Amino acid sequence: MRARQVLYTAGFIAALLIFWQALYWIFGARVLTPPWTTFANAWNMLKMPDYWPDLGESIRAFLIALIFAFGMGTIGGIVIGAWRACSEVLEPLLVNINTVPKVALYPVILLIFGLGIWSKVVFGVLHGVIPIMISSIGAVRNVNPIYVRCGRTMHLTHWQMLRRVWVPACVPEIFSGLRLGFSLTLLGTIFGEFFASQKGVGFLLMNAIDLRNIPTIMSLILILVVFAVLSNSALLAVDRRLHRTQA
């Protein structure tokens, strides 16, 4: 079964690459660069020191945003979730706020934080923190009360309850939230770089538009796509393992 799945995935990727190549043959170099060339360009780009400051800037912004989003999201969510009244009030509010297109607030953030790395970080955090918080609240609140009662009948100490009941029960759902938050934070940070930045991968992409530099545009897109897919797949694998213990 697994082997068949791998086969299908490989087949699909191959089909995509062939499709890409075919588009190139139809539309020409003014519009696209073919797969092999793009991969080669991307690889060269990663090796060239010229690009490292921008790559570094992007990675830094993303990591900082991730730390804030994960930290604030999980801790905030757990605290809110643990206190019933608080979660009853706040959770619907958070869900509502989440449906608001956060893009609308971007100019406001720029005004407050200026054009540097912190705007990007806040963009990223803004996208990721609320879903993570909602997930964490749900994880804590949805712990089956039976488990807690079992723990009490076994006279577990507070610390033991935490370690052996609460944490294992909450972790899978919190992690799913983190996985989602990861992608959203990435979205926010990249968007920040598009909108207002003088450095970073997003900025390079915007720059390349003016120069109509197709090869650069496609290589950068490829780098971003590969990064996003690989990191998400890794997180997904961990997510699946964590959820194996769930029904």
Added chain:
Amino acid sequence: MPDATRTVHARVEGVTRIYPGRSGQPPVNALGPIDLDLYKGEFLSIVGPSGCGKSTFLELLAGLAEPTAGTIEFEGRAVRGQVPEGVGVVFQEDSSFPWLTVWDNVAFGLENEGVDPAETKRRTDFAVGFMGLTDFAKSYPAQLSGGMRQRVCIARTLVLQPRLILLDEPFAALDQQTRLLMGDELLRLWRETGATILLITHALDEAAMLSDRVAAMSARPGRLLEIIPTGWPAERDSRIVEDARFGTITARLWTILRDESMKAIGRTESRESA
């Protein structure tokens, strides 16, 4: 009906159902061979241990599944591939459509067949009233109890005036008291419509108290071991349990089926340990 005119309403001959094995597994003989004559207007129950193929049998008779071998006839015509006109089916799980009101649920079959609105209204109102759902006609199934929802499903089947009604453990999800009352409802339905009824159930007492005949099915592959006529009068209800014969019949059923039930469990156990 008081004295079932012994015309054969549906006939099953040499029917088997074999499921092909999944990759590498041997084929599963789910049912058969079965021979059964269903007489017009009778109330027949089939009881048997879990997994013996009772539901499969019902689906074959209804035309929802095809037998691997053998013939099935309803009113003299072969049943193949689709549910014949005149046959109604009530399923085990609640199958009322949650997106329709009770009234719309019941009217579903008529509207599907394009019956004109006035006629639809008349027949639907009647079926809804017959099953005691008039006060709930505008409610949605989600707002009703399990027993009421099954009544909706029965009304939905009734409205098409079927001559043969097949019920697959319709009361399985209900508590015992509700079951007994629903049994009385079923008897009333049977008397007033004159339809032939085939009831699949795992409850021996239910079969014994409701039916004209009870067929005991063996463990898988299900075969009919014995058919016990009850001899009850048509005007009966759940209080028939006071009759001494009720105990005898139920005891006889259990004698036949106790071994079969143990076989069913035993088989499950050995399969698990394999």
Added chain:
Amino acid sequence: MTRYAWMRLGIVVGAGVILEILCRTGVIPRLIMIPPSEMLASAWQILASGEFKGDFYFSLLNIAFAIGLSVAGGFLTGLAIYSVPLLRATLEPFLTSYSAVPPIIFYPMLIVIFGLNRIPQIIIAVMFGLVPMAINTINGLYRIRPVFLKVGRAHRVSALASVFRIQLPAAAPYLFVGVTLAVSYSVIGVISTEFILSASGIGHQISFAYDNYDNRAMYGLVVLLLAIATLLNSTLRYYSHRMLQRWTR
């Protein structure tokens, strides 16, 4: 309204009041934020005067196109994937990972190919919204209880009638979730592309106002944008809630 709902309202109003005070007293400089009351006044004025009418039409039309294409395309894609087992086996893992890649990164490429007009914007918005709709369509069809289809057969319902009388209604809650997501993402897709680079549209005007330090216009437009999005989402959520109430105990 429940006690908790009042508290929520209180929090929102309270936040607004605090913001108003902070702005009016100068703790938050005007260059960064104008008081919420002035934001609302500006929004009202823009609406009444029809100041940015052309841009609103441009954006709303794009959003409408994007919603239509996302919902229709997503539904058909989901239907196709659900019906063809090979497609399902191949594509399902990709669908769930689709959200990993922010479609916005393709915008530069599309601009170079199609030019700076509504086409790249709509394409990006559809890239945002189509897949969630497809996923929910697949889910919805998958979760149709088999007994409903059996009831259809017991009533001798034709295949076509079964689709419209049983399958679509049975899948409706999930389809609705898909539509809600498609709407949300279409708005996000269109507006964000307008922010980044566009010749017209609400997003473009907000960006323009930002560049020119025109906080009045900028905040007014932001408020209107939030109002439109909230209106759309609330309407959808209201109907979704009503549907769910009928369906569940």
